[in-house]
Amino acid sequence: MSEFEQFQAEKLKLDGYVSQKFRIVGVKEDLEGAWLDLEHPGGETAKLHLKTANARKYYVNVLLQQGRSKS
Amino acid sequence: MADLRINLAGIASPNPFWLASAPPTNTGYQVQRAFEAGWGGAVWKTLGDPIINTSSRFAAVHFNGQRVAGFNNIELITDRPLEINLKEIYETKKRFPNHALVVSLMVEPKREKWHEIVKKVEAVGVDGLELNFGCPHGMAERGMGSASGQQPDLVEAQTMWAKEVAQTPVIVKLTPNITDITSTAKAAVRGGADAISLINTINSLAGVDIDTWHTIPHVGGKGSHGGYCGPAVKPIALHMVADCARNPAVTVPISGIGGVSTWRDAVEFMLMGATGVQVCTAAMHHGFRIVEDMIDGLNNYLDERGLASVTELTGKSVHRYEDWGNLDLNYAVVARIDTDTCINCNKCHIACEDTSHQCIERVTNAQGEAILQVREEDCVGCNLCAIVCPVEGAITMVEVQGTEAPMTWNERQKAVAELEGGPGPNKKEAV
Ligand SMILES: Cc1cc2nc3c(=O)[nH]c(=O)nc-3n(C[C@H](O)[C@H](O)[C@H](O)COP(=O)(O)O)c2cc1C
Ligand code: SF4
Ligand code: SF4
Numbered sequence: 001m002s003e004f005e006q007f008q009a010e011k012l013k014l015d016g017y018v019s020q021k022f023r024i025v026g027v028k029e030d031l032e033g034a035w036l037d038l039e040h041p042g043g044e045t046a047k048l049h050l051k052t053a054n055a056r057k058y059y060v061n062v063l064l065q066q067g068r069s070k071s
Numbered sequence: 072m073a074d075l076r077i078n079l080a081g082i083a084s085p086n087p088f089w090l091a092s093a094p095p096t097n098t099g100y101q102v103q104r105a106f107e108a109g110w111g112g113a114v115w116k117t118l119g120d121p122i123i124n125t126s127s128r129f130a131a132v133h134f135n136g137q138r139v140a141g142f143n144n145i146e147l148i149t150d151r152p153l154e155i156n157l158k159e160i161y162e163t164k165k166r167f168p169n170h171a172l173v174v175s176l177m178v179e180p181k182r183e184k185w186h187e188i189v190k191k192v193e194a195v196g197v198d199g200l201e202l203n204f205g206c207p208h209g210m211a212e213r214g215m216g217s218a219s220g221q222q223p224d225l226v227e228a229q230t231m232w233a234k235e236v237a238q239t240p241v242i243v244k245l246t247p248n249i250t251d252i253t254s255t256a257k258a259a260v261r262g263g264a265d266a267i268s269l270i271n272t273i274n275s276l277a278g279v280d281i282d283t284w285h286t287i288p289h290v291g292g293k294g295s296h297g298g299y300c301g302p303a304v305k306p307i308a309l310h311m312v313a314d315c316a317r318n319p320a321v322t323v324p325i326s327g328i329g330g331v332s333t334w335r336d337a338v339e340f341m342l343m344g345a346t347g348v349q350v351c352t353a354a355m356h357h358g359f360r361i362v363e364d365m366i367d368g369l370n371n372y373l374d375e376r377g378l379a380s381v382t383e384l385t386g387k388s389v390h391r392y393e394d395w396g397n398l399d400l401n402y403a404v405v406a407r408i409d410t411d412t413c414i415n416c417n418k419c420h421i422a423c424e425d426t427s428h429q430c431i432e433r434v435t436n437a438q439g440e441a442i443l444q445v446r447e448e449d450c451v452g453c454n455l456c457a458i459v460c461p462v463e464g465a466i467t468m469v470e471v472q473g474t475e476a477p478m479t480w481n482e483r484q485k486a487v488a489e490l491e492g493g494p495g496p497n498k499k500e501a502v
Binding site for chain 2: 002003004024025026027028029057058060061063064067
């Protein structure tokens with residue numbers, strides 16, 4: 001899978017959660033990339049491992065968007 | 072015709088092109104001929120206790136047919152007695168009252184030594200002084216030049232000593248042989264400098280002769296490190312000038328030096344904060360008359376842009392020079408190949424395939440011809456293919472219209488840190 005396809009796959013997963021109203025509530029970044037904690041207003045949680053640089057950039061775009069929509 | 076006059080910390084000059092303190096400004100004969108040729112100013116070859124030079128002292132790096140891409144020297148300061156220099160400085164200033172005549176000085180880091188030379192030089196009538204804290208060889212071994220220019224406290228103290236008696240503006244010339252040039256620039260400001268100039272030469276060894284195994288140059292079989300200058304050092308000099316210009320604690324004007332060969336180079340230095348420029352290697356390579364093209368070119372450039380004065384250039388690009396952390400991570404460009412002008416040399420493909428992101432492919436177009444095409448979704452916009460392409464304009468880097476708002480690394484880290492401090496399970500300090 002090309003780097004772009006990997007990113008697309010990761011983005012699709014994150015977008016999927018976001019479209020179901022999940023919010024990013026926690027993150028751990030380490031040598032393996034970013035580990036996201038997602039939470040649904042209904043209490044359901046999920047974890048997502050983002051490896052590609054573009055996805056690690058993208059989730060913070062989402063995060064900032066999330067912050068803006070909160071305020 | 073635009074107004075080319077500049078004023079560097081009170082030193083007026085008919086144009087921004089000065090000769091740097093070096094062989095071209097060794098004697099009154101040379102400086103007067105330079106002024107006749109059109110140079111707006113000159114910084115006299117550094118005065119101090121006269122030295123003795125080695126015979127073999129210059130070397131150049133020629134690169135792929137370009138002669139003198141870089142220049143290397145192991146020359147020291149003036150080898151002529153002070154009295155002779157002062158007499159010629161006096162005569163030169165008398166003949167050219169409207170040109171900027173600055174005199175470079177280097178003495179031991181002792182207060183009385185600085186007082187003595189400043190008084191003697193100013194007595195003959197000069198427009199300013201430049202303190203040479205930069206010479207990287209020979210003088211440094213005697214505790215002068217870059218040896219004292221690498222220590223902020225010595226830069227500050229010596230500047231102060233010169234300023235204690237100086238009546239004319241004092242420019243402090245900085246050495247690039249230091250990790251952070253703003254530390255010595257700030258020291259110069261603290262010492263009372265009226266301006267700074269940079270860069271002096273960069274520690275270097277021009278080469279080793281693979282037949283004789285001698286250093287290049289060698290003096291009877293032995294070599295010593297020298298100072299590197301000329302076109303090759305321009306990017307280093309430009310960065311250092313820009314770093315000083317954008318530092319709020321460096322509050323004095325800047326004279327830009329290092330690889331200036333054309334009016335274009337001068338414009339770049341001025342946009343990055345220099346009030347004027349100094350030139351050494353280009354004059355040594357091509358002679359004094361290069362200043363004619365420099366003046367013409369600068370004039371045309373200013374006229375074309377409707378700028379009335381060259382001073383309008385100074386510092387205009389400084390705010391565009393940022394810490395990496397403040398660059399927009401969401402900005403994106405991709406390479407695009409113009410198949411009409413492409414000569415199918417394949418260099419871009421090899422470069423991308425071997426050393427970048429493997430996204431230039433050979434495809435067949437509608438006419439059945441093999442063409443190169445960028446797979447844009449995988450292109451990271453590194454510019455490498457455009458850099459190696461021998462055909463001007465065959466590869467353009469095209470901006471991708473993104474949907475995301477700008478986001479810098481610093482903004483990203485702040486957002487991540489806030490999240491990590493929030494309800495999530497993992498708390499981690501942002502780096
Ligand atoms: C042969 C030679 C001798 C130099 N001597 C001096 C000197 O006496 N004092 C000084 O401040 N700089 C000296 N320099 C440094 C130049 O003034 C200038 O800072 C440096 O060459 C960078 O400019 P360029 O790239 O235009 O040559 C010398 C440079 C060369 C090449
Ligand atoms: S810009 Fe870089 S990644 Fe994009 S095609 Fe050119 S070499 Fe490849
Ligand atoms: S390097 Fe330039 S000329 Fe050569 S194949 Fe690529 S686009 Fe064409």
